[in-house]
Amino acid sequence: MSADLTAEDEALAALLAGCAAGDAYALERLYRDVSPLLFAALVRILRRRSLAEEVLQEAFVAIWQRAGSYERSKGRPMAWMMSIARYRAIDVVRRERRAPLLVPELPESAADEAGAESADALPLVREAAFERCLALLSPVQRECLQLAFVGGSSHGDIARVTGNALGSVKSWIRRGLESLRSCLRASA
Amino acid sequence: MKTPPTDPELLYRLAGEYVLGTMTGPARRRFARWREESARVDECCVFWEERLMPLLRELKPLEPPAHVWPRIEARLALGNRAGGPVRAARTRRMLAVAATVLLTVVAGSLLYRSRVAPLPTLEAATVATSTGAPIWELRILGRAETPGALAIQTRAGATPPTARAYELWALPKGGKPVSLGVLPAVAGTITRTLAANQWQALLVADRVAVSIEPPGGSPTGQPTGSIAFVSPLRRGG
Structure with missing residues (x-):
């Protein structure tokens, strides 16, 4: 279905297996390894550090509790954990109607407060197929997908931020997904 | 649709x-x-x-503040876990060091107080097999409104089915079950500090139940597997 696990994926999967077996140290290692990525994503979606901290806690509680159900068919470990965190954040944002209105820079003060921010971008696998397929989208389709996936923005948020009609935003996202899907399927 | x-x-x-x-x-x-x-x-x-x-x-990785991890540990009661089968030796060493430090720090206050006035047993329950052989002896320790602790003595026969865990629940009258954590599978006695919601549930509970859950406990916060045992809570020791 997708690319083989990398060495990093294997290490994360092993830590998840440790969590499933009740090894608290495995969870601590996992937290050390992946919390900076999850926290960065949560701060971007939630815009409030205190809220992001709460959701990060909930996400790790859920990761610990659900580690026993993780298996290869659930996707790469990082994507599996990121999804747990993102869905919680999206639920919170939608419920509180505190969707981000102005995007997409990270509040500088928040980054300073955190102290140890690495200068590197996330160590995510660059997948040639994905890059090629992403490049086939129109710039506005790409931007919409980016705002939704990375910023957690709703259709309405994206329409406001980009100054476009809601209907246009919906159809760009729909067509963007369709193009990505057919391109990725063709290159699988 | x-x-x-x-x-x-x-x-x-x-x-x-x-x-x-x-x-x-x-x-x-x-x-x-x-x-x-x-x-x-x-x-x-x-x-x-x-x-x-x-x-x-x-996105650039962002180190979460230092207070987040201890809160996760506290929420999962990891410090109180009975010891998973594959817990790394390093965890044990870290816990031992932490315990020593903690003992040193609190020896003058908490330990003294607990010697002078040990928490009384408010309620107790025995979770037993159908033939009456006790598996866990539970004692709820504390005083009135302040959240107390749960002492769990595990006897033989506490081994859950393969790749499953036993989870303990308070059954408040007319309310939803509240998790009291995963039960130890190995013989011994542990004491677990109770959170406010667990304490409140126990104050109005008349029974406890044990369900069969995935390792680490129910993913939903409510029992998901079958109920293996239900036992009444009795007043005092």
């Missing part, structure tokens, strides 16, 4: 909207339910969850 669409391309598009987060409200909840019930829907979601990950590379 009561069931997931049969058209795979439509299903992939809906899954994409779900994963992006642009599917909202009742449609989102319904899709989440489909995902739980259908491997086909799950597969479409996993496709997007994996494929869209590279979009996140514009």
Whole structure:
């Protein structure tokens, strides 16, 4: 279905297996390894550090509790954990109607407060197929997908931020997904 | 639409909207339910969850503040765990060091106080097999309104089914079960500090139950597996 696990994926999967077996140290290692990525994503979606901290806690509680159900068919470990965190954040944002209105820079003060921010971008696998397929989208389709996936923005948020009609935003996202899907399927 | 669409391309598009987060409200909840019930829907979601990950590379990793991890540990009561089968030796060493430090710090206050006035047993329960052989002896320690502790003495026969864990629940009268954590499988006695919600539930509970759950406990906060034991709570020791 997708690319083989990398060495990093294997290490994360092993830590998840440790969590499933009740090894608290495995969870601590996992937290050390992946919390900076999850926290960065949560701060971007939630815009409030205190809220992001709460959701990060909930996400790790859920990761610990659900580690026993993780298996290869659930996707790469990082994507599996990121999804747990993102869905919680999206639920919170939608419920509180505190969707981000102005995007997409990270509040500088928040980054300073955190102290140890690495200068590197996330160590995510660059997948040639994905890059090629992403490049086939129109710039506005790409931007919409980016705002939704990375910023957690709703259709309405994206329409406001980009100054476009809601209907246009919906159809760009729909067509963007369709193009990505057919391109990725063709290159699988 | 009561069931997931049969058209795979439509299903992939809906899954994409779900994963992006642009599917909202009742449609989102319904899709989440489909995902739980259908491997086909799950597969479409996993496709997007994996494929869209590279979009996140514009983010810079951000170290969470130092107080977050201790809160996660506290919420999962990891410091009180009875010791999983594969707990690393390093964890044991760290716990030993932490325990020594903690003892040194609190020896003058807490320890003294607990010697002078040990917490009384408010309620107790014996979880036993159908033949009456006790598996766990539970004692709820504390005073009135202040959250107290739960002492668990584990005897033989506490081994859960393969790749499962036994989880203990307070059954408040007329309320939903409240988790009291995963029960130890190895013989011995542990004492676990109770959170405010666990304490409140126990104050109005007349029974405890033990359910069979995934390792680490129920993923939902409510019992998901079958109930293996139910025992009444009795006053005092």
